[in-house]
Amino acid sequence: xxxxVQWLDRIQALHPREIELGLQRVSEVARRLGVCKPAPLVIxxxxxxxxxxxxxxxxxxxxxxxxxxxxxxxxxLHVYNExxxxxxxxxxxxxxxxxFDQIEAARGDISLTYFEYSTLAxxxxxxxxxVDVAVLEIGLGGRLDAINLVDPDIAIITSIGLDxxxxxxxxxxxxxxxxxxxxxxxxxxxxxxxxxxxxxxxEARRFGAPLLxxxxxFGFDMGDATxxxxxxxxxxxxxxWNDLPLPELDLLNAxxxxxxxxxxxxxxxxxxxxxxxxxxxxxxxxxRIEDSRHAAQLRVDVAHNPHxxxxxxxxxxxxxxxxxxxxxxxxxxxxxxxxxxxxxxKTLESAVDFWxxxxxxxxxxxxxxxxxxxxxxxxxxxxxxxxxxxxAYERAMGCAAETDLVLVTGSxxxxxxxxxxxxAAGSNPxxxxxxx
Numbered sequence: 001x002x003x004x005v006q007w008l009d010r011i012q013a014l015h016p017r018e019i020e021l022g023l024q025r026v027s028e029v030a031r032r033l034g035v036c037k038p039a040p041l042v043i044x045x046x047x048x049x050x051x052x053x054x055x056x057x058x059x060x061x062x063x064x065x066x067x068x069x070x071x072x073x074x075x076x077l078h079v080y081n082e083x084x085x086x087x088x089x090x091x092x093x094x095x096x097x098x099x100f101d102q103i104e105a106a107r108g109d110i111s112l113t114y115f116e117y118s119t120l121a122x123x124x125x126x127x128x129x130x131v132d133v134a135v136l137e138i139g140l141g142g143r144l145d146a147i148n149l150v151d152p153d154i155a156i157i158t159s160i161g162l163d164x165x166x167x168x169x170x171x172x173x174x175x176x177x178x179x180x181x182x183x184x185x186x187x188x189x190x191x192x193x194x195x196x197x198x199x200x201x202x203e204a205r206r207f208g209a210p211l212l213x214x215x216x217x218f219g220f221d222m223g224d225a226t227x228x229x230x231x232x233x234x235x236x237x238x239x240x241w242n243d244l245p246l247p248e249l250d251l252l253n254a255x256x257x258x259x260x261x262x263x264x265x266x267x268x269x270x271x272x273x274x275x276x277x278x279x280x281x282x283x284x285x286x287x288r289i290e291d292s293r294h295a296a297q298l299r300v301d302v303a304h305n306p307h308x309x310x311x312x313x314x315x316x317x318x319x320x321x322x323x324x325x326x327x328x329x330x331x332x333x334x335x336x337x338x339x340x341x342x343x344x345x346k347t348l349e350s351a352v353d354f355w356x357x358x359x360x361x362x363x364x365x366x367x368x369x370x371x372x373x374x375x376x377x378x379x380x381x382x383x384x385x386x387x388x389x390x391x392a393y394e395r396a397m398g399c400a401a402e403t404d405l406v407l408v409t410g411s412x413x414x415x416x417x418x419x420x421x422x423x424a425a426g427s428n429p430x431x432x433x434x435x436x
Contacts (some may be wrong), residue, residue: 002094007100011117026116027149033122039134041271043148043260046138046179047158049308050192050256050419051363053282054158057257060276063088065226065268072147073137074118074276075412077284077302078419086120086129093293099124115139119146135218141168143181144301154263155182155189155209158253160197161307161339173197183209188263192256209356212259220255227251234267245274248281250311270349284415286315291422296330296400298422300408300415304339309347314407317352319405327403328353330396332418333375333388337366344410345375352397352407358392359383389414390421 002010021252023136030036043058047049055071071085084091090097101148103112106107119139128132129212137154138145156400160176168175174195180203183189188210191200196213204211212218218231233239239262247254254277261267281287284302289302291298303312316329331352335341345355355375368385375382383399389408396406 001097001101004080004096007097011100012114013110014111022144023097023146023149024111024299025076025110026119028148029107029116029120030111030123030149033102033120034122035120035127036111036150038123038127038150038298039131041264042152043133043135043154043156044138044147044150044152045135045156045158045180046098046142046182047143047156047192048161048175048179048249048259048305049214049303049311050158050253051137054156054192054257055135055137056249056282057249057254057277057280058260059085059088060280061261061273062133062135063277064272065431067133068129068131069130069133069135070122070131071135072119072122072126073136073148074115077412077416082283083118084125086125087131087313093121095125096121111309113146116146117394119149123150133157138182141175141195144178148193149183151184151187152182153185153187153261153295155184156260157182157189157196157200158256159193159307160200161305162343162344166313169220171197173199176200177203179337180204180207183207185209188212190256190260190263192252193250208285212263214252214256214259217416218255218259220251220258222251227254229255229258231262232264233254234265241270241273245278246286247277248279249285252311284412286312287424289419291397291425293425294397294400294406296397297406298397298406299407300418301414302412304335304344304411305346306340306343309344313348313351313405316405320351321405323405326401327405328352328399328401330356330404332356332358332389332392332414333407333410334358334359334360334368334392334394334414334417335366335371336362336364336413337370338364339366339411341366341371341374342378345378345380349380352383354396356386356392356396357382358386358389358414360389360411360417362413365413366413377395389417392416393421 076082079091168178177199185208189211192214221228230240286301357372372385
């Protein structure tokens with residue numbers, strides 16, 4: 001039996017293209033595997049940003065209510081196993097190898113991409129686990145993403161921003177239409193974007209999907225130590241929950257999750273929601289990590305497009321407000337070549353004092369020299385270029401005062417490089433925020 005590493009090497013090499021949108025091939029293999037409906041209740045999550053946080057909150061709350069939950073997410077941050085969650089735990093190597101073995105036997109001469117293998121493995125393992133609820137994250141777009149072979153019982157769109165434009169279109173309207181491809185007739189749809197493109201509403205009408213919108217049908221208000229959610233219950237009546245505990249994740253997504261829960265036949269109780277949300281965090285989402293070798297605060301965030309940067313900007317402004325005028329923000333940045341580096345920088349520019357530019361060992365990565373020159377041309381306070389993310393990180397920490405913040409961002413790979421480096425340095429780092 002091949003090891004997981006051997007399987008991953010194999011499926012990476014089998015298909016000539018990394019991405020090939022379309023459902024015909026993967027749907028046929030799913031039919032052969034019997035995983036087109038992996039659980040009695042399926043919730044599908046699409047969107048530009050906020051998908052991972054939404055899945056994490058749904059998973060935590062549903063499990064707190066006694067339900068058995070399986071999740072599919074992508075990409076992973078540290079290890080491939082993170083892509084499939086079974087009752088709050090990542091799939092084991094043995095489970096994933098068994099799934100790939102089943103897929104290989106079922107596919108015959110059908111060619112599958114790396115992501116399609118991952119999707120089918122997740123669906124097969126969730127079905128084997130006999131969970132009550134499957135929460136499935138769309139990897140790219142919606143309409144033609146492999147996850148969309150499964151008909152959801154509730155469809156979620158978290159946000160619409162400009163990303164993956166070579167595949168989805170170069171306007172929010174075009175991207176919105178692609179993501180709305182997860183809607184189904186007479187199936188509840190929930191959109192967390194405060195300013196959704198009209199195509200979301202148009203597609204909901206075309207599909208005949210009842211659509212609930214953030215800011216119109218539900219929303220939130222933030223207090224000093226708690227927050228308030230308002231929305232609609234399953235019968236459409238107004239509902240308000242006051243004094244909810246704050247998670248470490250964005251309340252925009254938390255409010256969306258709260259409305260989704262009300263679409264269930266038996267929504268979780270307030271107690272279950274409060275227990276699950278209190279301090280809930282997620283790896284790589286403005287996550288605080290302690291590096292005992294350095295005095296400055298360290299945060300990591302996988303944001304990699306202007307829309308995600310806008311959410312990150314609010315957190316940086318809050319840090320400066322709380323830490324005082326003498327505190328500075330140092331950003332360690334490395335990005336993929338196909339992302340909007342200029343838009344990402346311009347969004348964060350007002351809250352960042354110094355930029356430490358680097359690159360990572362990834363074929364899609366932008367060179368450190370190109371990123372350095374781009375920011376330098378904008379008049380940014382740039383240091384580098386550095387040949388690696390750990391090198392840039394150590395320089396940032398060397399320059400930062402105890403009251404400063406060092407933020408590592410720009411990509412999942414950027415964050416993973418620093419986290420591995422901190423652990424390898426033997427400083428016994430521990431995540432300061434609750435990550436479940």
